[in-house]
Amino acid sequence: MPYHVQFPGFGWEFDINPIAFSIGDYKVYWYGIIIACGLLLAVLYAWKSAPRYKVDGSKLVNCVFAGMITGIIGARLYFCFFKWDYYGQNPIEILYINNGGLAIYGGIIGALLGGLTVAKIQKMEIMPVLDIAMVGFLIGQGIGRWGNFMNQEAYGAPTDLPWRMMSEGTDNIGVHPCFFYESMWCLLGFVLLHFYGKYKQKYSGQIFFMYLVWYGFERTVVEGLRQPLSSVPNFRSRHKGVTGSFGSNFYNRYCILNYKQKKGGFFLCRLSTEKRYRHR
Secondary structure (H helix, E strand, C coil), X not given: CCEEEEECCCCEEEEECCEEEEECCEEEEHHHHHHHHHHHHHHHHHHHHHHHHCCCHHHHHHHHHHHHHHHHHHHHHHHHHCCHHHHCCCHHHHHCXXXXXXXXXXXXXXXXXXXXXXXXXXXXXXXHHHHHXXXXXXXXXXXXXXXXXXXXXXXXXXXXCCCCEECHHHCCCCECCHHHHHHHHHHHHHHHHHHHHHHCCCCCCHHHHHHHHHHHHHHHXXXXXXXXXXXXXXXXXXXXXHHXXXXXXXXXXXXXXXXXXXXXXXXXXXHCCCCCCCCC
């Protein structure tokens, strides 16, 4: 259904339609088009970045395409798992991905599992592949969130802030445009990690752990905006999850720096290799 979207604090209002066009009875949604554009740009970035990390571009593309397939599968299964009361009774509908229902956490997990499995089969160094993939993720996530805008979903709790958004999708209540927060955060992260990787990166895996902290912090904040922040015990389970993820990855990042300085420490610190990069 079309939506009449308003940003009353700015005096903006316009109409959007989630359906881009139709071919017979088949509808093509803006969500899919936008996600595809994000994936394409991420793939192009990975291909361009491969020589800097001394990664075989052809092998990397194999990892990317495997990750795309397993990412979609993971996103769908993750979504269905948390709605198992319905899908358990209608298992065939798990396959009806065109009806919508994907979860970003499952997509990331699935993409990593698929991509890294192919990388291992091809006997590639894992950490440089992860460094490239994380920056590519930020491109895809930053662009892909605008698909949520076209569907009027992934918004936050009610607010009266000047940039509040309202439409039929929000029951005409002003809400946090969480899709916008995440999009801007991911695109800013892409710029920062790209240039850090190009001029400052010292060892393989550094960008990977920086991504985990950067994105984990954003998800901790944004997930909190999607509900009233009454007390910590009332946080939803996924908010606990991303908060824990941010904390554990920040700790792991600290361990890596400590390991580099003292040449000792914890098992997790040894995930990074001693391979160092010259400024490119």
